[in-house]
Amino acid sequence: APSIHEPRAAAAACSLSSKDTWDYIIVGSGPAGMPLADRLSEAGHKVLLLEKGPPSSGRYGGTMKPSWLQNTNLTRFDVPGLCNQIWVDRQGIACTDYDQLAGCMLGGGAAINSGLYWKPPPADWDTSFPTGWKSTDIAGAVSKVFTRIPGTTTPSMDGKIYLPQGYQLISGGLKQAGWTEIDANKENDKRNKTFGKTTYFFSGGERGGPLATYLLSATERKNFAYWVNSGVKKVVRTGGHATGVEVECGGSTGVVGLTPNTGRVIISAGTFGSAKILWRSGIGSKDQLDVVKSSSDGSSMIASGDWINLPVGENLYDHVGTDVEIAHNSVVPYDFYAAWSRPNSADSQAYLNGRTGILAQSAPNFGPMFWDIVKGTDGIDRHFHWQARVEGSRTGSMTVTNYLGTGSVSRGRLTINNQLKTIVSKSPYLNSAADKAAVVQSIENFRNAMKDVSGLTWVRPTTGQTTSAFVDSIPATAGSRNSNHWIGTVKMGTDDGRSGGTSVVDTNTKVYGTDNIFVVDASIFPGHITSNPTAAIMAVAEHAAVKIQALPFPAAS
Numbered sequence: 001a002p003s004i005h006e007p008r009a010a011a012a013a014c015s016l017s018s019k020d021t022w023d024y025i026i027v028g029s030g031p032a033g034m035p036l037a038d039r040l041s042e043a044g045h046k047v048l049l050l051e052k053g054p055p056s057s058g059r060y061g062g063t064m065k066p067s068w069l070q071n072t073n074l075t076r077f078d079v080p081g082l083c084n085q086i087w088v089d090r091q092g093i094a095c096t097d098y099d100q101l102a103g104c105m106l107g108g109g110a111a112i113n114s115g116l117y118w119k120p121p122p123a124d125w126d127t128s129f130p131t132g133w134k135s136t137d138i139a140g141a142v143s144k145v146f147t148r149i150p151g152t153t154t155p156s157m158d159g160k161i162y163l164p165q166g167y168q169l170i171s172g173g174l175k176q177a178g179w180t181e182i183d184a185n186k187e188n189d190k191r192n193k194t195f196g197k198t199t200y201f202f203s204g205g206e207r208g209g210p211l212a213t214y215l216l217s218a219t220e221r222k223n224f225a226y227w228v229n230s231g232v233k234k235v236v237r238t239g240g241h242a243t244g245v246e247v248e249c250g251g252s253t254g255v256v257g258l259t260p261n262t263g264r265v266i267i268s269a270g271t272f273g274s275a276k277i278l279w280r281s282g283i284g285s286k287d288q289l290d291v292v293k294s295s296s297d298g299s300s301m302i303a304s305g306d307w308i309n310l311p312v313g314e315n316l317y318d319h320v321g322t323d324v325e326i327a328h329n330s331v332v333p334y335d336f337y338a339a340w341s342r343p344n345s346a347d348s349q350a351y352l353n354g355r356t357g358i359l360a361q362s363a364p365n366f367g368p369m370f371w372d373i374v375k376g377t378d379g380i381d382r383h384f385h386w387q388a389r390v391e392g393s394r395t396g397s398m399t400v401t402n403y404l405g406t407g408s409v410s411r412g413r414l415t416i417n418n419q420l421k422t423i424v425s426k427s428p429y430l431n432s433a434a435d436k437a438a439v440v441q442s443i444e445n446f447r448n449a450m451k452d453v454s455g456l457t458w459v460r461p462t463t464g465q466t467t468s469a470f471v472d473s474i475p476a477t478a479g480s481r482n483s484n485h486w487i488g489t490v491k492m493g494t495d496d497g498r499s500g501g502t503s504v505v506d507t508n509t510k511v512y513g514t515d516n517i518f519v520v521d522a523s524i525f526p527g528h529i530t531s532n533p534t535a536a537i538m539a540v541a542e543h544a545a546v547k548i549q550a551l552p553f554p555a556a557s
């Protein structure tokens, strides 16, 4: 078997009694936390990464696996073809304190997701990000990410794509209709009436990605430590200055300290987790802080005179997902769920022996991906990413998801309840007529493109159904539309939320009203981007690492 999958340093035991202090405490080990851990430790800072979940990849001591992986140090998180398991078994993996799915384990979403990996088109940054974060500003950071993790369209180590019939069906139809085939991550500026193969962040026939690159090199440094099963309750602060974080681990709670005066905390706990930590730290709007005050946190919460009034939880957004379904007798299904308990033995052996075959591809056989831009009735361009997969209600079915991203104006709201659970209390989907009209138009475009494909059946929408009636028939709720691409609850921008603006962090990712509390992850995205967000989140982390280190320290008190 390939030898790339060597066991690595396991996490250090959490030590709440230690008087050790840290230059940087990073909270959360997702696609943002891992690059930050690497870049800050590389620069020589003393860095602690705190992760509330357990280890994932076998490389870090993870153990969750089906029986056919028993004699390997691979886990379910290392084998791309097992990623579907999250839909039937998420015990001990998914965060239990959110009303939506998110990965609470080492690697965060990058340990459980499908590994779909896209270099953002320039419009993603230029449409909603502030000055200093436009496409030309962030190009260097994007390039660092793709140098570190080039990505691949052929994850199987023999360079073949397995069961490509679904890809061929749809790409053939699009080509016939005049759409252009592109190499998506080389031609990332061509995202209109184009299609391409699925790109994954996988490497060596395994999940790879940031767990196998950024986190790996961080663990090789003596000035870096990471603790798992260590959840941060709140930032401990005096006024706007953090002195440490309060951590729960091993059945105890204690404070881990920052280096006096110069220490910094970076919250990278994701769209739900970062908002929650801010609220518990007395940072947010009064209505939400009052809820925290009424919870089990109440007696130890920072005094209301020290609350920092910021619009945490507003600006919530997710890609609006609309599934259509087509069927064709050329399409060959594969049972990725069966790969858990009764894998096809030729496929499991091919995987174990050489990291080849269908199990090196992400479940459930994605592709093609295609892109479309629709001008909204309000004059704003809406960018669509379409994602096809071999899955559906009948043999030969493909479900094709239409994601509305860049240009969308609909927003929702995240709140917290007095059980300290985060709730999507206002749905972010299609609450603008222009967004809805653009989705309808984009689906029309796909229906038209496929109309000459012989033998194709439309399952959803049915042939006689108008696209508008079809879009209206799907509730605009997270249950029916969610894409798991949540962003925006800790918005970055120049309009300080303390004085009526919409932003929670400034363009250095520093929380307004504080001098050493930063947030870096999907939550700071001001607006959505075109495709699945992991690559963009890593680029944001690379860019933020440079900006944060360039900041002067506050004057010593």
Ligand SMILES: Cc1cc2nc3c(=O)[nH]c(=O)nc-3n(C[C@H](O)[C@H](O)[C@H](O)COP(=O)(O)OP(=O)(O)OC[C@H]3O[C@@H](n4cnc5c(N)ncnc54)[C@H](O)[C@@H]3O)c2cc1C
Pocket: 027, 028, 029, 030, 031, 032, 033, 050, 051, 052, 053, 086, 101, 102, 103, 104, 105, 106, 107, 108, 109, 110, 112, 113, 114, 115, 116, 117, 118, 230, 231, 232, 233, 268, 269, 270, 271, 273, 274, 277, 484, 485, 486, 521, 522, 523, 532, 533, 534, 535, 537
């Ligand atoms: C099922 C699924 C499939 C997806 N597929 C794709 C895909 O194919 N491609 C793609 O690009 N994107 C995909 N996504 C989305 C992508 O994974 C997320 O957008 C991304 O992981 C968000 O990164 P983040 O760093 O902001 O937060 P997260 O990945 O959520 O990481 C946050 C980390 O912080 C930890 N944490 C939270 N609270 C605390 C606390 N209080 N103390 C300590 N640690 C804490 C969490 O355990 C977690 O490890 C998918 C998401 C899901 C759920």
